[in-house]
Amino acid sequence: MRTTSEQGAPALSPGRGTSARAHVVLPAYNEAASLPPLLRRLADVALAERLTAWVVDDGSSDGTAEVVAAGVPGLDLRLVSHPVNLGLGQAVQSGLRAVLAEAAGSDLVVVMDADDTHDPDLLRRLRAEIDAGADVVICSRFVDGGDDATAPPLRRLLSRGAAVLFRRLVRVEGVRDFTSGFRAYRADLLARATRHWGERLIEERGFACMVELLMKLRHCRPVVTEVPLVLRYDRKRGASKIRIARTVGQYLRLLARDRLAPAPHRAL
Numbered sequence: 039m040r041t042t043s044e045q046g047a048p049a050l051s052p053g054r055g056t057s058a059r060a061h062v063v064l065p066a067y068n069e070a071a072s073l074p075p076l077l078r079r080l081a082d083v084a085l086a087e088r089l090t091a092w093v094v095d096d097g098s099s100d101g102t103a104e105v106v107a108a109g110v111p112g113l114d115l116r117l118v119s120h121p122v123n124l125g126l127g128q129a130v131q132s133g134l135r136a137v138l139a140e141a142a143g144s145d146l147v148v149v150m151d152a153d154d155t156h157d158p159d160l161l162r163r164l165r166a167e168i169d170a171g172a173d174v175v176i177c178s179r180f181v182d183g184g185d186d187a188t189a190p191p192l193r194r195l196l197s198r199g200a201a202v203l204f205r206r207l208v209r210v211e212g213v214r215d216f217t218s219g220f221r222a223y224r225a226d227l228l229a230r231a232t233r234h235w236g237e238r239l240i241e242e243r244g245f246a247c248m249v250e251l252l253m254k255l256r257h258c259r260p261v262v263t264e265v266p267l268v269l270r271y272d273r274k275r276g277a278s279k280i281r282i283a284r285t286v287g288q289y290l291r292l293l294a295r296d297r298l299a300p301a302p303h304r305a306l
């Protein structure tokens with residue numbers, strides 16, 4: 039296991055082609071119990087997928103960092119640490135920054151939940167989509183074969199409401215599931231967006247950061263595809279951190295900010 043500083047500008051080699059490595063960013067806040075089974079499952083796909091896992095420990099108090107420091111046989115595992123809790127948005131941003139400092143342009147950068155509710159077997163499918171020409175691939179609850187039937191009704195309403203709202207008002211071609219936390223990006227797309235937005239690539243601290251990232255990336259005119267996600271809403275350990283009223287407020291604020299912010303003059 040290596041511990042990585044968060045500093046470092048994107049240093050990517052350009053050019054399209056078959057994706058080489060897969061970098062999996064796992065934002066984690068108090069996930070010491072959920073991480074070990076997930077990391078073992080990632081180790082199972084690591085060899086075939088040339089995979090590095092980057093856990094972003096966001097000021098956890100439950101020993102999440104120690105779990106990562108213990109390492110997992112067969113898995114190239116890195117730890118990015120925040121000394122205090124800065125929120126999901128900052129954690130994703132720190133993870134992406136660390137990955138981009140060493141990724142190649144055609145690498146695959148995946149962000150997925152650290153609570154062991156996302157299936158690492160989907161990584162093969164994500165790689166296939168990127169290799170076929172996609173810049174962003176979303177694991178989606180809202181395409182044929184996807185669902186979130188096991189989620190509580192209010193949570194389903196939140197995701198569906200957000201999907202309808204953002205589809206109407208933002209429209210990113212190819213996107214149905216705006217709030218899914220399980221996605222893959224081509225590294226050079228993220229690097230291009232980072233060069234333009236810098237630290238402002240992700241300003242939302244909470245769950246709205248997922249939508250914000252898509253909103254910013256749309257200015258790069260990415261090719262976006264979706265693959266079905268059957269969300270196993272069966273968190274076996276710990277509790278969900280999402281607060282519904284707060285998240286709705288963040289979505290509305292994000293929409294307002296997007297309307298007011300000047301769009302880049304041309305595609306990035």
Ligand SMILES: Nc1nc2c(ncn2[C@@H]2O[C@H](COP(=O)(O)OP(=O)(O)O[C@H]3O[C@H](CO)[C@@H](O)[C@H](O)[C@@H]3O)[C@@H](O)[C@H]2O)c(=O)[nH]1
Pocket residue numbers: 064065066067068069094095096123124125126129130150151152153155197217218219220245248269277278279280
């Ligand atoms: N680093 C960090 N990670 C966090 C924080 N808050 C949450 N996370 C991480 O974000 C992931 C998802 O958090 P959960 O608390 O498990 O939320 P959920 O209810 O499973 O979220 C579901 O709905 C979201 C909105 O639709 C989706 O974005 C998410 O992928 C998932 O489907 C987990 O890995 C959790 O540790 C934070 O403050 N800091």
